[in-house]
Amino acid sequence: GNSVTQMEGPVTLSEEAFLTINCTYTATGYPSLFWYVQYPGEGLQLLLKATKADDKGSNKGFEATYRKETTSFHLEKGSVQVSDSAVYFCALLAGNNRKLIWGLGTSLAVNP
């Protein structure tokens, strides 16, 4: 079946550090891939997406590339800020039922 495996947290970084949050998936067919972010006390927001292989999604300095050969969609940012502290969720949409499959979430804390 379809599944998402996401790097466990919490991740703690200093401001301006490089961020990678790993996400790998198992899916039939050609899924669409997403990163969602949940800031403290706020609702879930779509951060970026990619709908086909080799697509790169980007937003707010974050990037993720849809790698079909490695079934991965790792989230990266070159220089994190304190305001990036949040929980990040990787998700995929695939199959006939078109149900979003979620990773467990990775908590990121950025210290000044």
Add this chain to the structure above:
Amino acid sequence: SAVISQKPSRDICQRGTSLTIQCQVDSQVTMMFWYRQQPGQSLTLIATANQGSEATYESGFVIDKFPISRPNLTFSTLTVSNMSPEDSSIYLCSVRDPRSYEQYFGPGTRLTVT
């Protein structure tokens, strides 16, 4: 994008009672979803509520416990019935754009059952 509001934002309820959560969307959408999220954890889909059809429940969730109404394309309700402390959670309403597949979420309803 869609803007979603939920009422109430939070509530504390007694065991054995029921709570109805309302979800209002600022545009007409076909696909609507109800999720549950324990603090610090991932999302669990309760049911899909498409207008014009009965809600489809996920494994472990039943209509008697979580009845859903979807009277039109901008509104839905989820009722949590005969509550127990295990129902304490954040309940989220969500809609999906069928063209972009992007999914948007309400701010959530934080429910505590005592």
